[in-house]
Amino acid sequence: MAVETWLTVLKCSKKTALIHDGKRKVHYLFTDGKEMAEEYDVNTDELLVRKWRHKHTLGAHEQWQVEVGEPFTVGSLESEIKENNSNPLFMRKDTKTNFQWRIRNLPYPKDVFSVCVEPSERCVIVKTTNKKYYKKFIIADLDRNQLPLSCDALSFTHVNNTLIISYKKPKEILTLELELLKELKKMKGSSEGDVDCKTQ
Template sequence: MAAPNWLEQLRAARKTALLGDGKRKVHYLFDSGKEMVEEYDMKTNQLLLRKWREKNTLGACGNWQIEVGEPDLPAVRALDQELIKESSTNPILMRKDTKNSFQWRIRNLPYPKDVYSVSVEKDQRCCVIHTSNKKYYKKFSIPDLDRFQLPLDINALSFTHSNNTLIITYQKPTEVLAAEEELLKELKKIKVANDGDGECKTQ
């Protein structure tokens, strides 16, 4: 059975926990050198953030890649680069899960609900959004299902649209829900660090 393999990786990783601002922040360091940071709401145990990074070939830390949570605001750039920047009206995809579902929000999509179609590409292991007016097309994967080696199920997928935002919901499989319960028990046992969070420092 594949599911415990991911749980075992999490159990085997070096973990450091920090508490503050009503959040539990957990830093994982895997044997491969990969790092993962998760933040949970301490009242609801809801996952607020998950991000990853790995070292490059020279051993320096790469940039964080956000899997769940608000995208990072762009860092302050040099003046000459400020002239080329993304339009604030471009669609923005972010993932913000609930207790029982994976959820994605795509802001700045003004078209009515009947324009959108959301489907599953089982072979490519991804979800696909497209519009009948050919104005928007997006593919995205569900890394959690990949880690547990679970198939995508079109019946778990639904969407709604309001306030120029398309909200896509995928019901979490029972295997994922059970693993999250187990992990939460593990995280509560981690001794909370007092100084530093064990993260790889940027060069």
């Protein structure tokens, strides 16, 4: 089963954990050299950040790519370069039961927006009838676990110039997240430094 496969990949990766500023920070190093870093709220267990880094063919590291959380974290080079404040800003911020994306700076009424699943391309498409905005994005968690996309799981709302798109997490994902959280809580994350997780 695909979900077990991804969970196995996570369990077999080399993990280090650190608890700092009310966050559980976990770093994964996979056998193919990819790295993933996650941050969870210690009190709510909510995933705050997930980012990925790949190696170039020559061995140098690429920039971190943010999957969940603010697009550029403070202190990164990119944060020095400010985008135009009126440009739409796309980010993912999940809840316990939903994958959720926010697109800020979209000052159009809700009925202008169309949000739908495109199963053949395995993506979500956002567009406006006034042709002012168009966006395609994948749901990486569903791809990693080879799960189908469902139109019924998708909903959206529009408040304060922000389009909020929600996709109800399938039960396989909820189960996987619970399993992973159990694994992470077994790790002896300290406040002083990184601690290796011994995987079975």
